Amino acid sequence: MATDQFLAYDYPVLGAFWTVMWIFLWVLWVVLLFRVIADVFRDHDLSGWAKAAWLLFVLVVPFLGVLVYVIARGRDMGKRELRHARQQQEAFDAHIRETVGSGTPGGGVDDLARLSELKSRGELTDQEFQQAKEKLLH
Structure with a gap:
């Protein structure tokens, strides 16, 4: 057989290291480029x-521009x-x-107190009170 076969072990460890290093630096470069562009628009x-x-x-x-x-x-x-x-x-x-x-602590409690007061004055029926209470609690 005269054909050349390239196997995984034909790729030296140092070559794999340099390949990984260059890929890492390229990704770092792209991230830095986008950060600089974002910073230009953010300022x-x-x-x-x-x-x-x-x-x-x-x-x-x-x-040169990024540097x-x-x-x-x-x-x-x-x-x-x-x-x-x-x-x-x-x-x-x-x-x-x-x-x-409202953003205040106990805001839901205040709303329930108002509903209870409206119910006690007779302005709300039991069914309306229950519906409003469920809406507040959920």
């Missing part, structure tokens, strides 16, 4: 023209990301408070 201090210039620089000359961006503006990237995360958490908390109700 409210930059004008529209400055954002366009940074984006163009990062897309046209990616390695220059991280050197020039990298110090505040973490601060901007932390501020963005806090704003998202506050918005989520506000949404939860709005969805749940």
Whole structure:
């Protein structure tokens, strides 16, 4: 047989190591590129023209653009990301408070007390009271 066969053990361990290293660095590069692009759009201090210039620089000359961006503006990237995360958490908390109700502890108890008072005054029938109570509790 004159055909060459390539087997798995023909690939040296050091070659596999370098392949894994290059894949890791490539993934790290892509993540860094997207973080820089997200940071450009997240920064409210930059004008529209400055954002366009940074984006163009990062897309046209990616390695140099990202390197220059991280050197020039990298110090505040973490601060901007932390501020963005806090704003998202506050918005989520506000949404939860709005969805749940008044946001005050015992708000459901107050509503049940009002329903009970309406029932005792005769403004609600037993069936209406039960329906409203189930709606509050579920």
